[in-house]
Amino acid sequence: xxxxxxxxxxxxxxxxxxxxxxxxxVMAISDGIYSGMDYLPARYHLWMKEPHRLxxxxxxxxxxxxxxxxxxxxxxxxVIVEGLRVxxxxxxxxVAGLIQSHVAQFIKTxxxxxxxxxxxxxxxxxxxxxxxxxxxxxRREELRSLLLSNPGAVDKLLPAGTIIQDWxxxxxTPANLxxxxxxxxxxxxxxxxxxxxxxxxxxxYPIPQGGGSLRLNLDVFGRDLPAARRVLVFQMxxxxxxxxxxxxxxxxxxxxxxxxxxxxxxCEGAGGVAGGVRRYREYWEQLLLETDx
Numbered sequence: 002x003x004x005x006x007x008x009x010x011x012x013x014x015x016x017x018x019x020x021x022x023x024x025x026x027v028m029a030i031s032d033g034i035y036s037g038m039d040y041l042p043a044r045y046h047l048w049m050k051e052p053h054r055l056x057x058x059x060x061x062x063x064x065x066x067x068x069x070x071x072x073x074x075x076x077x078x079x080v081i082v083e084g085l086r087v088x089x090x091x092x093x094x095x096v097a098g099l100i101q102s103h104v105a106q107f108i109k110t111x112x113x114x115x116x117x118x119x120x121x122x123x124x125x126x127x128x129x130x131x132x133x134x135x136x137x138x139x140r141r142e143e144l145r146s147l148l149l150s151n152p153g154a155v156d157k158l159l160p161a162g163t164i165i166q167d168w169x170x171x172x173x174t175p176a177n178l179x180x181x182x183x184x185x186x187x188x189x190x191x192x193x194x195x196x197x198x199x200x201x202x203x204x205x206y207p208i209p210q211g212g213g214s215l216r217l218n219l220d221v222f223g224r225d226l227p228a229a230r231r232v233l234v235f236q237m238x239x240x241x242x243x244x245x246x247x248x249x250x251x252x253x254x255x256x257x258x259x260x261x262x263x264x265x266x267x268c269e270g271a272g273g274v275a276g277g278v279r280r281y282r283e284y285w286e287q288l289l290l291e292t293d294x
Contacts, residue, residue: 014096016103019056019068021049026065027058030088037210038251040167041084044206051183053077056084057107059100066091067100071108072169076176079117080108080294081169108294118294121168121287134290144181144188147196148173158199158222161289165255166201167218170289189235191228198228202236205244214249221256226263229256233264251281258286 019027024045031039048054048070059067070084082104087096108115148154148164155162155173164171166186171177185204190196199222205215219236221229233254244250256264261284268278 013061014066014099015060016100016107017058017060019049019058021046023058023065027068030065030068031086032089034086037214038208038216038253040206040208040216041086042207042209053180055107057100057104059087059096059103061091067096069100069104071104072180073112073115074177074180075117075172075174077112077114079119079172080112080115081171082118082120083169105294115294117291119170119289119291121165121170121289123168123285123287134292144201145175145178147188147190147193147199148178149175151193151195154196154199158196160222160257163289164201164220164222165287165289166220167203168287170291187236187239189232189239191225191232196223196228197225198223198232200229200232200236202240205240205250208251210251211249214251215244216251216253218253218255221254221260221264224257224259226260229260230263230267233267252278255287258284 027045028042031041034041048056051072053073054070055072056068056070058065066088068084068086069082072081072083073079074081082101085097085101087100105118159173162172164173164177164181166181166184171181186201187204188199188201190199201220201222203218205217208214208216210216217240219233221233223229237252252268254264254268265280269280270278
């Protein structure tokens with residue numbers, strides 16, 4: 002499916018769906034993103050192959066200046082938006098708003114069943130912007146059988162009944178769990194019946210930080226600190242063998258804010274488990290947002 006739309010008569014911007022061969026142009030606008038912890042170099046080609054994924058580019062005079070990615074979930078009734086970025090020299094000129102408007106109109110036109118838009122943010126945009134959304138949850142940071150056969154697990158473990166996996170908010174429906182099962186991630190819970198803690202862990206992937214590092218994200222669900230610590234240690238030990246030697250490793254641990262101090266102490270070695278780990282940044286709150294589409 003191809004799509005092209007021109008806007009801004011004074012300085013025309015063309016929008017189109019991204020292709021494999023756009024990779025280098027997208028990387029050219031991504032220098033310094035997330036302080037060297039950018040996930041997109043490792044994810045871009047996976048996005049091009051992922052079912053129900055649409056990645057949009059904004060171009061000025063043929064040069065890529067913006068990107069926004071979407072994926073259709075909940076059986077086609079919800080669109081998740083993520084990955085928004087704009088070339089440094091184009092920031093502050095309204096480009097982000099233009100590509101967001103284009104993406105919204107494209108989805109409305111081609112996927113009329115979509116009724117809800119969902120996203121996560123790592124900053125608080127303020128009351129005026131938040132007024133457009135329902136703030137479903139705030140997090141400061143076999144699976145199908147575990148969640149679908151334990152009716153109380155969803156309410157007990159998941160913020161607003163939502164799996165936030167690698168910043169992507171998904172309802173625990175069979176279709177969405179199918180999506181998770183296609184991804185290179187592992188999961189672990191403290192017990193199968195009535196779990197108090199669940200941790201999802203991505204496979205390590207390369208990032209530019211420090212001239213070349215590895216990153217992995219661990220999403221911790223539940224509010225029971227002892228259980229969360231046990232499962233987090235299990236996941237960290239399990240992934241250790243895949244890390245190899247030499248490269249620095251950035252662990253991103255996302256959890257309920259009530260667990261932050263206890264998990265921070267664990268990761269910094271207070272529990273005698275992860276000696277040599279140092280803090281990369283302070284607590285970063287995740288906002289889970291939703292609005293009608």
